Amino acid sequence: MAVTLRDVARLAGVSSATASRALDPSASAATETRDRVMAAAAELGYIGNTVARSLRTSRTDTIGLLVPDVRNPFFTDLAYAIDKAATEVGLTVMMGSADEDGDAQDRYLVALERHRVDGLLVVPQGGPRPMLQRIVRAFPTVAIDRDADLGVPVVSSDSGGGMRALIDHVISLGHRRVAVVAGPQSTSTGRERLSAAREQLREHGLCLAPGDVVEGDFQLGSGLRAARTLLAATPPPDVIIAADALMALGVLTVLRERGLRLGTDVGVAAFDDNPWFAVLDTPVTVVAQDTARLGRQAVEALLARIAGREVEPSPVPTTLVVRSSLGEAARHGDPHFTPAARTKEDIHG
Amino acid sequence: MAVTLRDVARLAGVSSATASRALDPSASAATETRDRVMAAAAELGYIGNTVARSLRTSRTDTIGLLVPDVRNPFFTDLAYAIDKAATEVGLTVMMGSADEDGDAQDRYLVALERHRVDGLLVVPQGGPRPMLQRIVRAFPTVAIDRDADLGVPVVSSDSGGGMRALIDHVISLGHRRVAVVAGPQSTSTGRERLSAAREQLREHGLCLAPGDVVEGDFQLGSGLRAARTLLAATPPPDVIIAADALMALGVLTVLRERGLRLGTDVGVAAFDDNPWFAVLDTPVTVVAQDTARLGRQAVEALLARIAGREVEPSPVPTTLVVRSSLGEAARHGDPHFTPAARTKEDIHG
DNA sequence: CTGAAAGCGCTTACAG
DNA sequence: CTGAAAGCGCTTACAG
Structure with a gap:
């Protein structure tokens, strides 16, 4: 034929x-x-015919990519960057969305194993599952975004640095009481962002009250629920920081429902940038991750692992993108005297 | 080993x-x-070992998916749905983003061919390129979203129906002058949405002036450019309809830049829904496509083609999601007497 | 129900 | 530089 x-x-x-x-x-x-x-x-x-060649050479020129949920814009961008980088070096990627579901992750991993991919790029979910543990020993693997103690190289953003910059900025605007919609504490990014917020607030002599932290799961629904909890407090927090864009979207939605003005009644900031954040009536300040660089670095690190070389990827810097959702100067000329900042000072200062 | x-x-x-x-x-x-x-x-x-088995059976249990740009939320959702549906029937998907670039599409197609995928799901770009023509003859293929005259089954939404419903709704709100940021006329969806708009306006005794149509490419940048052109007219159109979410985002951005109020100064509606549309200060009315159903139907159709059966997928219905960006009743109680509608009637009526 | 054998389409030491 | 041969790990007629 x-x-x-x-x-x-x-x-x-x-x-x-x-x-x-x-x-x-x-x-x-x-x-x-x-x-x-x-x-x-x-x-x-x-x-x-790659399959015949693969049988002979035991290289498939294929890598597996496992993300928790492609529909999360951060992972979409990441998958895109990885696809680009992989294609450039002649690798084809098998992509799977685990749906933040451990069993789906396991099923997908077995499929990749059967296909004898040359290596694995994985954003691990939850704790170190046995299946993942096993596969990591059998295939060259690089973890992305999250460190799940798999004993493999981890390519990720400098979440701590990003969060510290954001907190400094928030405080410089005169806000005092910060609430956090945290990522799942079973993930390293979830933990790192929360603890960086806590520590940096302490640097400013402030503290994160237990009631001002709600743990979400990086998905929209949890942002909704978290915002409802956080906004039930009287007075409400000055600022809500969400650990990713989807949860921030949830917070924004609740603000709208309640008729609360973004940046005036309460400030919001998030991790992960997104074109939509810029087009809101009050554009949202974010800590942007460099997904292109993360993708490139992940593919490079995996190539090195496949070649048997050791790698120790360094954290990828993040960028604070200042817009108006914290009521800041971008709009009014004075970073220390914006409507939102003033309101807060009236209450707390 | x-x-x-x-x-x-x-x-x-x-x-x-x-x-x-x-x-x-x-x-x-x-x-x-x-x-x-x-x-x-x-x-x-x-x-x-699937590769050994594949060499013997000449089935790889793998399908290729080629989309123009994963970062377009419509394709993200589609890819997600396809991955789900494929996994359910034991197929692994090789995903590639062609970047709305014909050469990238060709390179990717060759990679899929080398890997001897069992079949191909493709959202064709531009005209019928020779490479695609050839591959379509060699592999069971199903086109999604766009019909590029490849002689393969096409799984797509009922764009015409969706657009007609939207136009009826726009008109019922009292708007008269409608402008369109069309999709590329080299794609069937681009053409279908534009011609449906034109014809349905005619049904209402209106017409789409040449200056009120700008052709975009389904990406953000073209939405920006189109909106600038459209809004240069005096008076500006009552309503701008964008053929996809990314171009709509461009239109929204320009509105913001100009200080124009969405739904009051000018109405906006789009094809493709998206959580972000709902959270804008003025949520955007859209024609939503059922990506889950499109994905399922695409995988089913491909399975049929692989089995050698003929299929003729029927168009998937769309849903008009009415929100406030056309200045409508959802907010004010009377569909025929909203601020936006009134303004327009003052001018034209 | 089970085994021996062939073969899918390549690549790669091994000779020459 | 080139060819004959083996073999990658399976599956599947073909006998028994």
Whole structure:
């Protein structure tokens, strides 16, 4: 049916061994032979069969990518960046969304194992599951975003640095009482962002009251629930910081429901940037992650692991993108005297 | 290194042929043998090698998915739905984002061909490119969203119906002058949405002036440019309809820049829903596509094609989601007498 | 029900 | 530089 290497060889009048070499730029073949084989291949429209080659070489030129939920814009951007970076080095990616569900993750991992991917890029969910633990030992693996103590290299943003910059900014605007919709504390990013917030507030002589922290799961629904809890307090917090964009979206939604003005009645900031944040009537201040760089670095690290080299990726810097959702100067000219900041000072200062 | 079927067979004291059958639920084997083989497999942690199996059976249990840009929320949702549906029937998907770039699409298609995917799900870009034409003849293929005259089944939404419902709604609100940020006219969806708008306006005795249509490319930048052109007209149109969410986001951004009030100064509506549309100060009315159903239907159709069966997918219905960006009743109680509608009537009526 | 054998399409030491 | 041969790990007629 499909044209095979033997067909090409026959047409070129050589053995398939020679045809194989002629088609491999890094193998040696007489120029004249190479030309004849190339011509034959072109004439027949030969497309090498990776599965046969893989069986022989035990490389599939395929990597697996496992993310908790592609629909989370951060993971979408990450998947995009990884696809780009992988394609550039001739790797095809098998993508799967585990749906923040451990069993789905396990099923997907087995599929990748059956397919004998060359390596695995994984954003681990929850604790270190046995299946993941096992597969990590069998395949070159690089964790992205979250460190789940798998003993593999981790490519991730400098969450702590991002959060500290954000807290400094929040405080410089005159806000005092900060609440946090934290990520799941079973994830390193969830923990790191929360503890950085706590510590940096302490630097400013402030503290994060127990009632001002609600743990979410990085999904929209938990942002909704967290915001309802947080806004039930009297007085409400000056500022709510969400550990990702989806939970921030939940917070924004609740603000709308309650008729609360963003940046005036309560400030909101989030981790992860997103074009939509910029287009809101009150654009949202965020800590942006450099997904392109994360993707590139992840693929590079995986390539190194596949080659058997050790790697120790360094944290990727984040960027504080100041917009108006904290009631700041971007709009009014004075970072220390904006409507939102003033309101808060009236209450607490 | 990895444990193979032979290892399992040896441990169970049978031939690999028998081991293979014992592990295949649809093959016959003595219960006692089957148990022994299963036990051996479990003991050794045997995971079948798909690449060997594929070479033998010429099925890879893998399908390729090619979308123009995963970061477009519509395609993100679609990819998610397809991944779900595929996983359910034991297929793994190789995903690629062609970046609305024909050459990238071609490179990716060749990679899928080398990997001998069982079938292809593709959202075709631009005209019928030779590479795509060729591959479509070689692999079972189903087109999604767009019909590019490839002679393959097309799974897509009822764009015409959605647009007609939207136009009726716009008109019922008292708007008269409608402008459109159209999708690329090289895509069937781009054409279908524009012509449906034109025809339905005609039904109402209105027409779409040449200056009130700008062709975009479904990406953010073109929405920005289109909105600038459209809003340069005096008076500006009553309503701007964007053919997808990304271009709508561009329109919204320009409105903000100009200090124009959404739903009051000018109405906006879009194709494709998105959680962010709901959280804007003025939530955006949209024609929502049922991505879950599109994904399921695409996988089903592809399975049918792989099995050699003919299929003729029927268009998937869309839903008009009425919010406030056209200045409508949802907010004010009377669909025919809202601020926006009134303003427009003052001008044109 | 089970085993021996062939073969899927490649690549790669091994000779020459 | 080139060819003959083996083999990657499975599955599946073909006998028995």
